[in-house]
Amino acid sequence: xxxxxxxxxxxxxxxxxxxxxxxxxxxxxxxxxxxxxxxxxxxxxxxxxxxxxxxxxxxxxxxxxxxxxxxxxxxxxxxxxxxxxxxxxxxxxxxxxxxxxxxxxxxxxxxxxxxxxxxxxxxxxxxxxxxxxxxxxxxxxxxxxxxxxxxxxxxxxxxxxxxxxxxxxxxxxxxxxxxxxxxxxxxxxxxxxxxxxxxxxxxxxxxxxxxxxxxxxxxxxxxxxxxxxxxxxxxxxxxxxxxxxxxxxxxxxxxxxxxxxxxxxxxxxxxxxxxxxx
Amino acid sequence: xxxxxxxxxxxxxxxxxxxxxxxxxxxxxxxxxxxxxxxxxxxxxxxxxxxxxxxxxxxxxxxxxxxxxxxxxxxxxxxxxxxxxxxxxxxxxxxxxxxxxxxxxxxxxxxxxxxxxxxxxxxxxxxxxxxxxxxxxxxxxxxxxxxxxxxxxxxxxxxxxxxxxxxxxxxxxxxxxxxxxxxxxxxxxxxxxxxxxxxx
Numbered sequence: 001x002x003x004x005x006x007x008x009x010x011x012x013x014x015x016x017x018x019x020x021x022x023x024x025x026x027x028x029x030x031x032x033x034x035x036x037x038x039x040x041x042x043x044x045x046x047x048x049x050x051x052x053x054x055x056x057x058x059x060x061x062x063x064x065x066x067x068x069x070x071x072x073x074x075x076x077x078x079x080x081x082x083x084x085x086x087x088x089x090x091x092x093x094x095x096x097x098x099x100x101x102x103x104x105x106x107x108x109x110x111x112x113x114x115x116x117x118x119x120x121x122x123x124x125x126x127x128x129x130x131x132x133x134x135x136x137x138x139x140x141x142x143x144x145x146x147x148x149x150x151x152x153x154x155x156x157x158x159x160x161x162x163x164x165x166x167x168x169x170x171x172x173x174x175x176x177x178x179x180x181x182x183x184x185x186x187x188x189x190x191x192x193x194x195x196x197x198x199x200x201x202x203x204x205x206x207x208x209x210x211x212x213x214x215x216x217x218x219x220x221x222x223x224x225x226x227x228x229x230x231x232x233x234x235x236x237x238x239x240x241x242x243x244x245x246x247x248x249x250x251x252x253x254x255x256x257x258x259x260x261x262x263x264x265x266x267x268x269x270x271x272x273x274x275x276x277x278x
Numbered sequence: 279x280x281x282x283x284x285x286x287x288x289x290x291x292x293x294x295x296x297x298x299x300x301x302x303x304x305x306x307x308x309x310x311x312x313x314x315x316x317x318x319x320x321x322x323x324x325x326x327x328x329x330x331x332x333x334x335x336x337x338x339x340x341x342x343x344x345x346x347x348x349x350x351x352x353x354x355x356x357x358x359x360x361x362x363x364x365x366x367x368x369x370x371x372x373x374x375x376x377x378x379x380x381x382x383x384x385x386x387x388x389x390x391x392x393x394x395x396x397x398x399x400x401x402x403x404x405x406x407x408x409x410x411x412x413x414x415x416x417x418x419x420x421x422x423x424x425x426x427x428x429x430x431x432x433x434x435x436x437x438x439x440x441x442x443x444x445x446x447x448x449x450x451x452x453x454x455x456x457x458x459x460x461x462x463x464x465x466x467x468x469x470x471x472x473x474x475x476x477x478x
Contacts, residue, residue, distance in 0.1 A: 092386030
């Protein structure tokens with residue numbers, strides 16, 4: 001026992017008993033024979049590493065664009081946009097006795113990223129004017145760019161714009177939500193006209209949208225007209241630009257008579273402001 | 279004094295290279311400082327007990343110091359504990375400094391994480407070494423070897439599973455999974471359950 005007490009740590013521990021049991025025969029041949037083999041293996045590994053490194057440097061010199069692209073991709077893959085410096089700083093703040101909950105939250109955000117929609121909402125709520133909508137702070141199904149529709153169109157109703165496309169405090173829920181269309185305030189009974197030539201895709205009623213009608217146009221575009229008091233078109237009917245299809249109302253979740261107007265392309269919601277004159 | 283034997287595996291170079299390339303410079307600097315202070319803590323106490331440093335081995339898990347002098351369990355425990363202790367003391371110091379200089383919080387965080395990470399009971403980290411010394415003192419080194427090997431395997435396996443679950447559940451960086459997985463792999467190799475060439 002006293003032998004072990006005085007034995008140097010690494011000298012004794014280099015021969016792990018488990019390995020000795022598994023490799024008893026190899027060890028019995030003595031260490032001297034093993035050294036050169038391990039040295040050459042080490043040398044080969046070093047050579048392979050050096051070769052890999054030289055190759056990387058070579059690529060970086062010869063094709064800087066390609067190297068940059070792959071470097072960015074590798075960086076994204078490895079860190080997954082994790083801000084390690086921010087994570088460590090947050091840990092430091094926690095140790096420093098700053099508000100523990102806030103520091104833990106900072107560390108979480110730095111490692112796992114913000115909870116998806118809430119950040120954009122919080123940013124918008126804090127500073128409405130300073131922040132422009134980008135792909136990063138809007139839902140993925142919202143299309144922000146103006147598109148070329150490829151057909152003639154006109155305003156669906158006479159009225160005034162009362163709520164735009166984007167984040168807003170919901171007038172009933174009182175929370176921040178993305179508003180996927182335009183609200184056009186008008187008198188109850190005002191005629192809603194088809195935005196463009198097309199076919200009535202659906203006529204329906206829901207608790208949220210109230211009475212609504214959806215029209216399919218060319219090139220995969222559809223328009224939605226909601227909160228109507230009355231739908232005058234019927235499903236499957238062909239309509240021309242400007243044909244009356246419904247009347248303004250306040251059915252569904254509303255605080256007053258208006259038309260909720262959306263433009264879709266496939267699964268995307270377009271900002272209708274580009275295609276109307278309010 | 280004989281020259282100090284310094285070793286580093288190719289994997290270490292790869293790891294160092296990727297840290298240098300991918301991490302922000304101020305983070306790399308903070309990591310290097312914390313690692314250097316950690317090792318200096320070990321070496322300072324080693325000198326205090328008149329031990330000589332035989333070598334430094336750099337592994338992806340950190341640097342390991344080697345000394346082959348006659349050491350009592352108590353002295354060895356102090357030498358081993360010195361590294362993490364330095365880190366935790368530095369963490370407290372930097373955290374206090376943080377009120378005046380925001381950048382100190384990064385150092386405080388790095389020291390905290392490094393100090394606590396080294397106290398994990400997984401070989402080759404300091405925590406396992408301390409545990410080994412305690413167990414060897416109570417039950418002898420033969421039992422300590424076995425208990426520590428089993429503990430290393432169990433803890434690193436649990437950490438790997440936890441990191442994998444976190445990655446699946448919350449996404450984020452695969453870094454923790456890679457780090458825990460590497461420790462698990464090393465524990466397996468240590469037990470002789472996986473055979474690879476031992477690099478010297």
